[in-house]
Amino acid sequence: MTSIGPLPIRPLMVLAAFVVGWFIARVLAKRKTSAERYKSAGSLVYSSLLVGLVTARLAHIARWSEEYLSSPMSLLAIGDGGYLWWAGVAAGLAFMYWRTMKQRDLRQAVFTGAAAGILTWFLASAVLEAAQRQAAPLPDLELLSLTGQPTALHSLKGKPVVLNLWASWCPPCRREMPAFEQAQKKFPDTVFVMVNQGEKPEQVVRFLQAQGLDLSHVLLDPTSSAMKTLGAQGLPSTYFFDAQGQLAYAHVGELTLGAISSILSSRSSHSDHQLTPQAQRAPQ
Structure with missing residues (x-):
């Protein structure tokens, strides 16, 4: 919720x-x-x-x-x-x-x-x-990679997962993207999955290239099935799952690198899989 x-x-x-x-x-x-x-x-x-x-x-x-x-x-x-x-x-x-x-x-x-x-x-x-x-675990959805290959979200279990729902037309989504790019470097043991809602592959690729973003896991959700499954009411929405795929924290609205770091660090003590940064104060 x-x-x-x-x-x-x-x-x-x-x-x-x-x-x-x-x-x-x-x-x-x-x-x-x-x-x-x-x-x-x-x-x-x-x-x-x-x-x-x-x-x-x-x-x-x-x-x-x-x-x-x-x-x-x-x-x-x-x-x-x-x-x-x-x-x-x-x-x-x-x-x-x-x-x-x-x-x-x-x-x-x-x-x-x-x-x-x-x-x-x-x-x-x-x-x-x-x-x-008590919320539903990491949804068992089959999404698409930027090259059109089917990718099952459920296959990412085993590491903590940060699931971000976004679109290129959404201003707060655009503002928070660099924070997620930095966070994936700072927290290498956490999988950051950026799930685009309803846009075509060429639109997403063009946006990422124009912004100079290097994000490891960008998936396409043409029918916005993730929003429906997770009950998201707007974009951006971000969900933090533990290594077992259980929801640990959820946030609607823009996130900053400081907020992401705080959430992951505070949740590490509640998880068997430690969400620790690569270095205590890794240079950005």
């Missing part, structure tokens, strides 16, 4: 957690303060969320600075899922404590709301993880 309709699911989880925290903080504050003061509780929860998100993003960029600086525009790709959650939570709570030093009548309400929001986010994350563990 990567989305609800056309909307990515992880931002919706953050929104749901915020709404829960905001609502509880306002209700509790209204019981203990004036009718006007309780509105400040909701505003404080909102401000703390913004501080947390900005900190989480900056902390993630700092952690993967070499990958982001190799393509500076990727710093702006905030939809790539690159956030260091524990740094964001710590910063948000610290900001909340600082702001309530002179508003102690709101402190209990906003911290209770924050706790409820964080719990909501953790529970939603656990449900999503469980749903992905």
Whole structure:
């Protein structure tokens, strides 16, 4: 599961957690303060969320600075899922404590709301993880190579697989292609499969040559059967499978090299087959 309709699911989880925290903080504050003061509780929860998100993003960029600086525009790709959650939570709570030093009548309400929001986010994350563990394995589809040779996706089992669904007319697909080219060099023990959706071989070859891309596994899916099988709602969509072919992570939208590296590195501890880069900090 990567989305609800056309909307990515992880931002919706953050929104749901915020709404829960905001609502509880306002209700509790209204019981203990004036009718006007309780509105400040909701505003404080909102401000703390913004501080947390900005900190989480900056902390993630700092952690993967070499990958982001190799393509500076990727710093702006905030939809790539690159956030260091524990740094964001710590910063948000610290900001909340600082702001309530002179508003102690709101402190209990906003911290209770924050706790409820964080719990909501953790529970939603656990449900999503469980749903992905129960998701269909690496699909047993027969696709085509650029030369027209049948290729079975299922035959790639045995190594971790990153499956990217893309098309040359899709702007975020085009932007993320160089990141996948770099990632396949950095993670040689992972198979990166770029599955084009619905385009003719000459279109795909012309695009790859024009962009100067050297991608090891580019397959054609003329009928977009992969999108239907995986339930993808849009392009690009990327699926991370472990060595046994089980889905470990899914993302809808553009990915950066920093985000790809973070996902593969964080998932390595949950897999029997280690997703380790060729070097700890391989030069790009």
